[in-house]
Amino acid sequence: MKHIKTFENFDSINEAFQLDNKINQGLKYVIKTELSFGKIKTPIYFFVGPDSTTSYDIFGKKNRAEIEKFVGVPYSDLVAHVEKMNGDESMDAAVGSAVNVASSDHIYAWLNGTRIAQLCKEGDADAVLAYWLSDACFQLANLVICKEYKSTQDLDWLSDDGLTKEWEDYTNNDKKGMVPIIDLQVLTAMLVEKLTPTYKKFMSKYL
Numbered sequence: 001m002k003h004i005k006t007f008e009n010f011d012s013i014n015e016a017f018q019l020d021n022k023i024n025q026g027l028k029y030v031i032k033t034e035l036s037f038g039k040i041k042t043p044i045y046f047f048v049g050p051d052s053t054t055s056y057d058i059f060g061k062k063n064r065a066e067i068e069k070f071v072g073v074p075y076s077d078l079v080a081h082v083e084k085m086n087g088d089e090s091m092d093a094a095v096g097s098a099v100n101v102a103s104s105d106h107i108y109a110w111l112n113g114t115r116i117a118q119l120c121k122e123g124d125a126d127a128v129l130a131y132w133l134s135d136a137c138f139q140l141a142n143l144v145i146c147k148e149y150k151s152t153q154d155l156d157w158l159s160d161d162g163l164t165k166e167w168e169d170y171t172n173n174d175k176k177g178m179v180p181i182i183d184l185q186v187l188t189a190m191l192v193e194k195l196t197p198t199y200k201k202f203m204s205k206y207l
Contacts, residue, residue, distance in 0.1 A: 024049040045108035048202035052095035090118035099139035117206035137191035
């Protein structure tokens with residue numbers, strides 16, 4: 001079984017997330033709720049930053065090389081794009097958002113505040129803000145459920161089966177032991193509700 005690469009070898013991963021600095025704004029939120037397969041308690045990390053390069057800085061600058069291996073996009077490419085845009089990614093962002101797994105206990109979402117703010121100016125701001133947050137929350141919920149459900153089955157959720165085939169099976173409610181799609185819907189809605197005030201606060205820096 002093939003396993004995805006994670007940031008398990010990061011230096012001090014638990015301290016690496018820069019939740020409050022001049023570049024990114026971040027929040028750690030511990031999800032505590034009950035789903036069809038039992039109670040869950042999982043931390044997630046939510047960030048808003050000014051440009052694509054800062055999506056790597058939430059783990060500390062010393063870990064950029066490891067992030068490159070994991071994400072597959074060289075940091076130098078992000079820097080080149082930002083420079084091409086004269087430091088302003090409002091019209092074109094190399095990374096608009098990222099939802100990923102940093103380690104078995106670190107699930108995170110990062111949004112490009114500059115790009116989202118520009119899209120808000122071009123259309124219905126409330127709708128644009130809702131779209132980007134709900135998309136991130138949907139992906140966060142998927143990863144959280146995958147992690148928590150697989151742990152009840154003593155399965156490796158960071159495998160190909162855990163991360164690429166989960167809902168293909170879960171939506172089949174006739175299949176014994178599978179998680180119903182309602183769990184994904186409920187947790188997505190819950191994350192949207194809980195993160196909206198923080199998200200709006202973070203985005204006020206760009207709007």
